[in-house]
Amino acid sequence: MLHLITLIAFVICSPYPLPAQETEKAGSAFGIEITPGFHGTDVKDYKGKIGEYEFLKDGIRPDLGINIYGTTKGSFFRLQGLYYEDEDFAVSADIDVQRILREEFSYFRMPHFLEHDPIKNLAACWCSATGVPVPAVTEYEDLDPRGEYYIKYSRLESKTTYRLPFLPGSQIYVDYRKEFRKGHRQAISLSKCSSCHAVSRDRTIDEYTEDISPGFKAKFGNAESGWITLTYNYLKRHFGETGNDPIATYDQALAPGGASVGKPVFSNRVQYDNINLPYSVAPSSEKDSHVIKAHGQLNKVATDVFASYVNTSAENMHTDNEYDLNSFIGRITNTLLPGLTVAGTFRWMEIDNDNVPVTVNEPVALAGPQVGQTYSQVYPDFDPVYNRLSALSRKVYETEFTAKYRLSKKMSLNGKFEWRSTDRDYYQVESGETTTNEYMGNIGLYYRHSGFYGRLAYTHDSTSDPFANPRAACNPSGINPTPGNTFTGIQYFQLYDMRRLTLTNLPDNKDEVTASVTWSISPSISLSGYYRYINESNDFDWDQESHMPSVSLFFSPSPKFNWTLSYLYNYQKTDSLICMSVFDG
Amino acid sequence: MLTANYKPAAKWDISLSGTYTYSQAEMDMITFDNINGQLGFDPATNGMSMYDYNLSKVHTYSDLEIQQWDVSFGVTYQVSTKTSLSAGINYMSYDEDEQYLADESGSAYSGVVNLAYWFR
Numbered sequence: 001m002l003h004l005i006t007l008i009a010f011v012i013c014s015p016y017p018l019p020a021q022e023t024e025k026a027g028s029a030f031g032i033e034i035t036p037g038f039h040g041t042d043v044k045d046y047k048g049k050i051g052e053y054e055f056l057k058d059g060i061r062p063d064l065g066i067n068i069y070g071t072t073k074g075s076f077f078r079l080q081g082l083y084y085e086d087e088d089f090a091v092s093a094d095i096d097v098q099r100i101l102r103e104e105f106s107y108f109r110m111p112h113f114l115e116h117d118p119i120k121n122l123a124a125c126w127c128s129a130t131g132v133p134v135p136a137v138t139e140y141e142d143l144d145p146r147g148e149y150y151i152k153y154s155r156l157e158s159k160t161t162y163r164l165p166f167l168p169g170s171q172i173y174v175d176y177r178k179e180f181r182k183g184h185r186q187a188i189s190l191s192k193c194s195s196c197h198a199v200s201r202d203r204t205i206d207e208y209t210e211d212i213s214p215g216f217k218a219k220f221g222n223a224e225s226g227w228i229t230l231t232y233n234y235l236k237r238h239f240g241e242t243g244n245d246p247i248a249t250y251d252q253a254l255a256p257g258g259a260s261v262g263k264p265v266f267s268n269r270v271q272y273d274n275i276n277l278p279y280s281v282a283p284s285s286e287k288d289s290h291v292i293k294a295h296g297q298l299n300k301v302a303t304d305v306f307a308s309y310v311n312t313s314a315e316n317m318h319t320d321n322e323y324d325l326n327s328f329i330g331r332i333t334n335t336l337l338p339g340l341t342v343a344g345t346f347r348w349m350e351i352d353n354d355n356v357p358v359t360v361n362e363p364v365a366l367a368g369p370q371v372g373q374t375y376s377q378v379y380p381d382f383d384p385v386y387n388r389l390s391a392l393s394r395k396v397y398e399t400e401f402t403a404k405y406r407l408s409k410k411m412s413l414n415g416k417f418e419w420r421s422t423d424r425d426y427y428q429v430e431s432g433e434t435t436t437n438e439y440m441g442n443i444g445l446y447y448r449h450s451g452f453y454g455r456l457a458y459t460h461d462s463t464s465d466p467f468a469n470p471r472a473a474c475n476p477s478g479i480n481p482t483p484g485n486t487f488t489g490i491q492y493f494q495l496y497d498m499r500r501l502t503l504t505n506l507p508d509n510k511d512e513v514t515a516s517v518t519w520s521i522s523p524s525i526s527l528s529g530y531y532r533y534i535n536e537s538n539d540f541d542w543d544q545e546s547h548m549p550s551v552s553l554f555f556s557p558s559p560k561f562n563w564t565l566s567y568l569y570n571y572q573k574t575d576s577l578i579c580m581s582v583f584d585g
Numbered sequence: 586m587l588t589a590n591y592k593p594a595a596k597w598d599i600s601l602s603g604t605y606t607y608s609q610a611e612m613d614m615i616t617f618d619n620i621n622g623q624l625g626f627d628p629a630t631n632g633m634s635m636y637d638y639n640l641s642k643v644h645t646y647s648d649l650e651i652q653q654w655d656v657s658f659g660v661t662y663q664v665s666t667k668t669s670l671s672a673g674i675n676y677m678s679y680d681e682d683e684q685y686l687a688d689e690s691g692s693a694y695s696g697v698v699n700l701a702y703w704f705r
Contacts, residue, residue: 029705030705031703031704031705032703032704032705033701033702033703033704034701034702034704035699035700035701035702036699036700037697037698037699037700038697038698039695039696039697039698040695040696040697041693041694041695041696042693042694042695043691043692043693044691044692044693045688045690045691045692046688046689046690046691047691047693048689048691049679049689049690049691050677050678050679050691050692050693051677051693056693056695063697063699065699065701115686115687115689116687117686117687118686118687121646121685121686559592560591560592560593561589561590561591561592562589562590562591563587563588563589563590563601564586564587564588564589565586565587566586566587567586578615
């Protein structure tokens with residue numbers, strides 16, 4: 001916050017360069033501003049929450065701001081720098097040559113402190129009849145208990161624009177941006193069976209995201225009869241992570257108790273054991289995107305037309321998994337009838353994502369009653385090899401109609417209707433159903449008269465088959481079996497198959513009412529109030545209700561003094577079924 | 586939230602802002618139907634006490650009670666047409682009364698003094 005004060009003071013005190021057209025009148029100017037100073041901090045207890053994005057360090061240290069600017073006939077430049085800490089500073093340059101060539105460059109660095117979970121809450125246990133823990137079922141171990149996790153974030157950005165002198169309003173440009181994220185974060189691994197074990201380690205972060213984005217914009221026509229702009233933009237993005245992946249040790253899967261204690265009777269139930277493997281791996285990825293836009297105004301018929309087409313493909317360089325996206329948006333707005341504004345929007349989007357054939361290791365049991373057999377040989381109903389069908393692949397159609405009518409000088413009425421259909425290629429939100437249809441209607445009344453402004457709006461959403469997991473929970477009124485013997489009793493996959501109840505936290509009915517008023521009692525006093533009520537529910541025993549009122553008072557007793565007092569209250573209550581998967585699923 | 590700006594004289598700018606946020610949340614206790622009738626026996630007394638889970642405190646993991654303060658005071662004095670002096674102080678506090686993963690409570694005072702000079 002204080003850092004912000006420094007920045008605001010720096011900007012307020014900086015005479016911003018004159019726009020080029022003003023410079024032509026004013027002639028040349030040049031100036032340098034320096035803002036040396038000191039800042040001090042005294043921190044008590046944990047600093048990562050109060051200063052999540054600030055470098056809070058005890059002591060007094062110098063800071064410095066520099067602002068160099070110059071203007072001449074038709075051109076200007078401005079160079080700025082603000083140093084606060086080694087990990088918190090910014091530099092920028094803005095150069096415009098004859099309003100034809102412009103270069104905007106910036107680089108800044110800032111910290112982001114991350115949480116360190118001591119993972120002590122994972123100390124689950126069985127208890128004796130008297131409530132005494134015997135023994136611990138889940139072990140936890142933080143191998144970096146004093147670790148401080150943070151990211152040093154920095155971003156370099158350049159925008160180079162060449163305005164075509166022979167075609168006013170037209171330009172070609174190249175944008176470049178590169179983000180760096182370096183530091184450390186917590187990485188937790190889990191292993192099960194003989195050692196139900198959560199282990200926390202330090203994970204080095206060394207990531208970058210690089211964007212190169214050339215494009216052009218051409219404008220034809222004039223302000224009187226109408227105009228049209230055509231825009232094309234290409235984006236090439238590459239994400240890479242070069243930090244070392246942490247290594248987890250997965251112990252040999254041995255029976256933890258009973259007559260087979262210490263023997264590998266479960267070795268046909270695990271994918272790997274007795275091995276060191278990397279985890280928390282961040283795969284590299286690439287993305288290509290083409291965007292074409294057309295925007296025009298037909299003044300004779302008071303109509304604005306906009307259309308956009310997007311083609312994007314992205315690939316996970318670690319798994320070669322790809323998705324392709326194609327999208328079209330068309331919008332038309334008309335204001336021909338006095339007092340009435342109508343608009344219609346149509347959107348189509350298609351996403352095609354690769355399916356993933358899943359193959360697994362099928363080791364045999366090395367001891368016990370299933371020795372020499374794989375898991376699927378013992379339980380033929382379980383097929384471990386399958387084709388993971390993408391839940392992302394889909395076609396989306398969306399239409400929206402809006403209208404605004406001015407009832408009188410003081411009052412206007414707004415209305416909106418929206419329909420969206422999401423048809424997934426594979427993922428079923430209910431048995432045999434892959435499509436979600438959403439309908440939304442909104443009506444709002446606006447009133448403005450002599451210092452009083454009011455707005456009242458009602459929105460209703462109705463959704464058929466919202467996104468859901470149709471096999472998320474067991475039926476609360478159904479049979480609850482107990483697992484029985486490890487080898488002859490009910491298996492995990494059979495317990496999961498018994499889940500037949502759909503759960504989702506998305507509503508199929510939602511009502512929302514919002515109201516706001518602002519009363520300017522006098523030029524120096526104004527009172528504002530806002531209230532929002534939402535009631536939403538679905539057919540799966542989930543409902544949610546919230547109230548959010550707020551009030552704000554502005555008072556300016558003199559031109560030299562003003563203050564604002566505001567209060568906001570938020571209440572939200574959610575009722576939902578949950579499925580507790582405790583140890584045995 | 587309170588914000589105030591005051592300009593006592595042409596060369597002075599004074600600002601004060603303060604924000605207090607109180608957040609509280611909780612979840613109902615998790616209760617399960619008694620399934621002994623469906624099973625035909627009581628697992629707790631038939632060698633299956635390990636499945637007689639005690640979930641009476643699980644809902645307390647969702648308890649939340651946080652108080653936050655953020656108060657700032659700043660003043661700027663225009664010494665001359667080329668020089669100004671600004672100073673500010675900021676107090677931030679994050680106080681968790683209900684802790685789940687870790688106690689992230691903390692507070693900090695920060696102060697800043699800057700001199701601005703124009704060469705032109």
